[in-house]
Amino acid sequence: MAQVIPTIDQVKAEAMEIFRKEFGDDPDICVFAPGRVNLIGEHTDYNEGFVLPMALPMVTIIVGKVNGNKNCTIVSTSKSITTTSKLEFDVSDRSKIAPGEPKWANYVKGCIAYFPADVPGFNAVIVSTVPMGSGLSSSAALEVATYTFLEALTGVECKDPRDKALVCQKAEHEFANVPCGIMDQFISVMGKQGHALLLDCRDLSVTQIPMDGIDDYVFLITNSNSPHKLSSSAFRERRDACFEAAKMLGKKSLREVTLDDLEVLKKQGASEIILKRVGHVINENSRTLAATAAFQAGDYIKVGELMNESHDSLRDNYEVSSNELDTLVNTARKIPGVLGSRLTGAGFGGCTITFLKKDSVDLVIAAINKSYSGTASFYIASPSVGTGKLDCK
Ligand code: GLA
DSSP, X not given: XXXXXXXHHHHHHHHHHHHHXXXXXXXXXXXXEEEEEESSOOSOXXXXXEEOEEEXXXXXEEXXXXXXXXXXXXXEEETTTTEEEEEEEEOSSXXXXXXXXXXXXXXXXXXXHHOSSOOXXXXXXXXXXXXXXXXXXXXXXXXXXXXXXXXXXXXXXXXXXXXXXXXXXXXXXXXXXXXOOSHXXXXXXXXXXXXXXXXXXXXXXXXXXXXXGGXXXXXXXXXXXXXXXXXXXXXXXXXXXXXXXXXHTTOSSGGGOOTTHHXXXXXXXXXXXXXXXXXXXXXXXXXXXXXXXXXXXXXXXXXXXXXXXHHHHHHHTSOOOOHHHHHHHHHHHTSTTEEEEEEESSOSSSEEEEEEEGGGHHHHHHHHHHHOSSOOEEEEOOOBOOOXXXXXX
16 A cells, blocks of 8 residues: 555644644744655756656645744654754854754755845754655755745745745755755745646746646655665766766757767767766656656656656666666556656665556555565655645644
8 A cells, every 4th residue: 555645734733742842832933845756857957957846745844933042953853764853053153054963954054054034043843754865855845844944934035936946956065965956946846736847947947737637547656765875976977977078069058969969979089878878868858848748638658658768768878777766667567557667866776656547556566565675665646735834723
């Protein structure tokens, strides 16, 4: 069976309860931000390409209150690691805030450091149902929830949601040392109930793509529970290879590059590996636009085919899959009613996403439980809303 995802109200109630226990007071601010799953468009965002993610019902909730002194005290619990950790630091001089241990706090510290207004001392509790290190953007959910919390705390609201996503991305770059693209923060800010989001990462324009017509079909996330290591050198290496190829061609990014340019790169002496990476990005951009059009036309068979092609290219050309992810994908694809299955997120572990008939969900879960050597977890991904405030009742 797919896991039951706690509702936002349940997570909120838990966070409020912990706040009362820790601080002996009621919080007066409550915000949330979702994790995400990417339907297609992988490793394209930092190449100014296209991505098609949707926000998930798994969220990070922050409850809190101004405390009248210069420190913030933050208590965090995470469902997936079932530990609680407490952190206290001075927010009166934000230029002195620096990354350090615990690592989870760097996302919060980075957002506080780059928030465009002074931040008063506060107490807060963070509770998240986004599985950590699984490629479902627990870090973006934490950054975006922090930013929304700071908006509520200070009354200084971001006029353009794009700026909010960009500040959160900067926090991840500078405080967590992860050279991520913009997709995760964007969807956590801009997600809309019942929609996926087509994002053009060159000009940051967005189109909401309704998903309510998919009726008998559903997206199943399978967590391999083999954690991905996003900050590992492999992600940076892939990104640098793309930047180098664009530079060799005298282009700003791979968005400006076409399949014809592969010949030029070859003549310039680009390695076989660079050619494979570039080929993936160019074709993945086309697949993302084609999948969006197919969704809009109700051609779900086509969507599934494109998802399969995306995975195969991530496996063979971008080389970011793993044995675990390949096993999950291959097992799912053999089940009748499965239209497509691929890894989602950065890869190197983490999750797969499978597009399939609702009736086939239990069959896929049973087949994976039988053939997968690890222990997988399953979630139904329904397209959910982006970050927001909740009342504190
Ligand atoms: C991670 C990054 C994103 C994106 C994906 C790969 O999730 O945070 O910006 O690059 O990997 O598509």
